[in-house]
Amino acid sequence: MHGEGFFYQAFVYLAAAVVSVPIAKRLGLGSVLGYLIAGVAIGPFALGLVGEEGQDVMHFAEFGVVMMLFVVGLELEPGRLWRLRGPILGLGGLQVALSAGLLAAAALAFGQPWRASLAIGLVLALSSTAIVLQTLAEKGLMKSDAGQSSFSVLLFQDIAVIPLLAVLPLLASGGGSAGAVTGHGAGHAAGQAAGHGAGHGTTWVEGLPAWGQTLMVIGAVAAIVIAGQFLVRPAFRFIAGTRLREIFTAAALLLVIGIALLMTKVGLSPALGTFLAGVVLANSEYRHELESDIEPFKGLLLGLFFIAVGASLDFALIAGAPGLIAALVVLLVVIKLAVLLGLGKAFGMGLDQNLLFAFALAQGGEFAFVLFSFALQNHVLDTAVTSPLVAVVAVSMAFTPLLMIFAEKVLLPRVGTRTESRRPADVVDEDNPVIIAGFGRFGSIVGRLLSANGVDTTVLEINSDRVDILRKLGLKVFYGDASRYDLLHSAGAERAKILILTVGSLEKTLEMIETCRKHFPHLKVLVRADHRFDAYELIEADVEHIYRETLDTSLQMGIDALRMLGFRGYQARRAANKFRCLDEDGVRELATMRHDRQRYINRARRRIQDLESLLQRDLKSVEEERDAGWDVESVRREFGDPNFAASEAETRR
Numbered sequence: 001m002h003g004e005g006f007f008y009q010a011f012v013y014l015a016a017a018v019v020s021v022p023i024a025k026r027l028g029l030g031s032v033l034g035y036l037i038a039g040v041a042i043g044p045f046a047l048g049l050v051g052e053e054g055q056d057v058m059h060f061a062e063f064g065v066v067m068m069l070f071v072v073g074l075e076l077e078p079g080r081l082w083r084l085r086g087p088i089l090g091l092g093g094l095q096v097a098l099s100a101g102l103l104a105a106a107a108l109a110f111g112q113p114w115r116a117s118l119a120i121g122l123v124l125a126l127s128s129t130a131i132v133l134q135t136l137a138e139k140g141l142m143k144s145d146a147g148q149s150s151f152s153v154l155l156f157q158d159i160a161v162i163p164l165l166a167v168l169p170l171l172a173s174g175g176g177s178a179g180a181v182t183g184h185g186a187g188h189a190a191g192q193a194a195g196h197g198a199g200h201g202t203t204w205v206e207g208l209p210a211w212g213q214t215l216m217v218i219g220a221v222a223a224i225v226i227a228g229q230f231l232v233r234p235a236f237r238f239i240a241g242t243r244l245r246e247i248f249t250a251a252a253l254l255l256v257i258g259i260a261l262l263m264t265k266v267g268l269s270p271a272l273g274t275f276l277a278g279v280v281l282a283n284s285e286y287r288h289e290l291e292s293d294i295e296p297f298k299g300l301l302l303g304l305f306f307i308a309v310g311a312s313l314d315f316a317l318i319a320g321a322p323g324l325i326a327a328l329v330v331l332l333v334v335i336k337l338a339v340l341l342g343l344g345k346a347f348g349m350g351l352d353q354n355l356l357f358a359f360a361l362a363q364g365g366e367f368a369f370v371l372f373s374f375a376l377q378n379h380v381l382d383t384a385v386t387s388p389l390v391a392v393v394a395v396s397m398a399f400t401p402l403l404m405i406f407a408e409k410v411l412l413p414r415v416g417t418r419t420e421s422r423r424p425a426d427v428v429d430e431d432n433p434v435i436i437a438g439f440g441r442f443g444s445i446v447g448r449l450l451s452a453n454g455v456d457t458t459v460l461e462i463n464s465d466r467v468d469i470l471r472k473l474g475l476k477v478f479y480g481d482a483s484r485y486d487l488l489h490s491a492g493a494e495r496a497k498i499l500i501l502t503v504g505s506l507e508k509t510l511e512m513i514e515t516c517r518k519h520f521p522h523l524k525v526l527v528r529a530d531h532r533f534d535a536y537e538l539i540e541a542d543v544e545h546i547y548r549e550t551l552d553t554s555l556q557m558g559i560d561a562l563r564m565l566g567f568r569g570y571q572a573r574r575a576a577n578k579f580r581c582l583d584e585d586g587v588r589e590l591a592t593m594r595h596d597r598q599r600y601i602n603r604a605r606r607r608i609q610d611l612e613s614l615l616q617r618d619l620k621s622v623e624e625e626r627d628a629g630w631d632v633e634s635v636r637r638e639f640g641d642p643n644f645a646a647s648e649a650e651t652r653r
Helices: 004-026 031-042 054-061 063-074 078-083 085-109 114-124 129-138 145-171 184-194 210-230 232-240 245-265 270-280 287-311 315-320 322-346 351-361 367-377 383-415 443-452 464-472 485-490 506-519 532-540 551-564 569-591 597-620 622-626 632-638 642-652
Strands: 434-437 457-461 477-479 498-501 524-529 545-548
Touching (some): 031 287, 031 383, 063 270, 078 085, 085 145, 114 145, 114 367, 114 383, 129 145, 129 351, 145 351, 210 232, 210 270, 232 287, 287 383, 315 322, 315 383, 322 383, 351 383, 434 443, 457 464, 485 506, 506 532, 524 532, 532 545, 551 569
Parallel strands (some): 457 477, 498 524, 524 545
16 A cells, blocks of 8 residues: 555545444444444445455554553553463463363364364464453453453463464474474464564574573563663653653654564564563553553554454355354354353352353454464465354454343343352341441441441441451451342341442442332431432432532532632632532432433533522622621521521521
């Protein structure tokens, strides 16, 4: 692609992304499926706007995977990565081994020789790092059990690509081409597999004995670690001193590309090298700056990669044997689902997290394109086998976002949240005036305040790890799901006066409120809301006592800011209190019209203007000007003191 051809291709890819992705996001399909649809639309089997050059684009776009793993590494401290060694080796190793074995058995059943069957099983056992991590990140699931387990498996699979490149030639008929992988073959294939156009030329390990190759690899890894600790930070400190953002961005790209080239030269995956560099720099003061600079390039290149995958779908081959391709896709997904569900259960994952984990990884991966090509070059497989399998992998990757949507929208609502379900609820035999459901950052403050003032509480928490930690701190906390009638009953709900709900899930909160109203209607329920939109839902459910989590802290910060700007302390506090009262009234009013978007926006805009006008008018009033101290009566009136209201009424009588 040169000159006008390059700009034309750039225009086509960018236009396809800009048009399709927002539509897909609006429909709830996610950006990955939007990119894939865009690729299909502009590909040779639809509009025909791109053709054979799509393969060159894919090699370039795969560099987005390298950048993605660098960003992932920046979010993982070395200690946390060490804690994940069990899932990486155990869960990841078992997934590859079991999936490869079952898929190889299926290939044998289709009449393939055992060598070819094993090669097929090993290649199809891998999943798509790019699609899975991007989809999980979009859905905010990377910190969940499913996200962490998926990441562990994908990391092991990326590591496994290197030995696979060594094993595949050994499976050729007669094993005659085994030597091809020891020199140029391994380095070139490894460079392509992680790719990204870095695999051209010879590697530094070509012609070296086995021990020399090993030393070269260890030296490259050690160089990354040492440079990250002692050279990169001073270099970035010097560059940051120039205060030129574009130079810092250039340095970040230089770091990633340089590590990718180094890894390719020693026959390793560039993605693994940049991931390691990210982990080394995870504690760096420049971590967030690096992440923000790399993020736009990573996002664009990953989007380009997904478009290239969509454009590479061979619809002519699929149309020629639709039944066979569909059957193979279903077989691949079902086998991997079965393996992943079994492993998830064996490793103690709750049902909901296990379903997300299994459906996220039940596809072929981008490395399959290179590995099948490599197997073809080394006469392990022939074209009649690799062509349909490449189509199967591409179709399975394209359907991954749909599988995730199916798991989230169809399966999970039916099975409910079952995280930590293997642990039975604690036996609770308490009789306290207050029950607190949820003892995280919000509930723990409420509980400690009550306890410090001599009020006994019964605390229920669904996170078993948090329960164990809190008990070690000397707090009396019980494990269990507070939406269950039997647990609330044993916690003394019939005799308690107040139920405080501070759990993180709005759905679970509403479920608890329903249970409480049905069985314990005498309880006063105090509910935490993450933000005003959660408050709308709670208002719609006729909840009276709602506490928005960030409201008090935000107002306190505003008070401090006003005082720093020269406002008197009582002025700032009165303004904040009046703001709170008006805002609370606004939340309840706007909750009634939030489903009418235009009416909601118009009324919200009007309330903002009214609130600002009222506060500014109060600030300029004569009474405020001559008030040199606290006006006790007005303060009590504004803060809604019921005793003051009663005494004022008595005085009027």
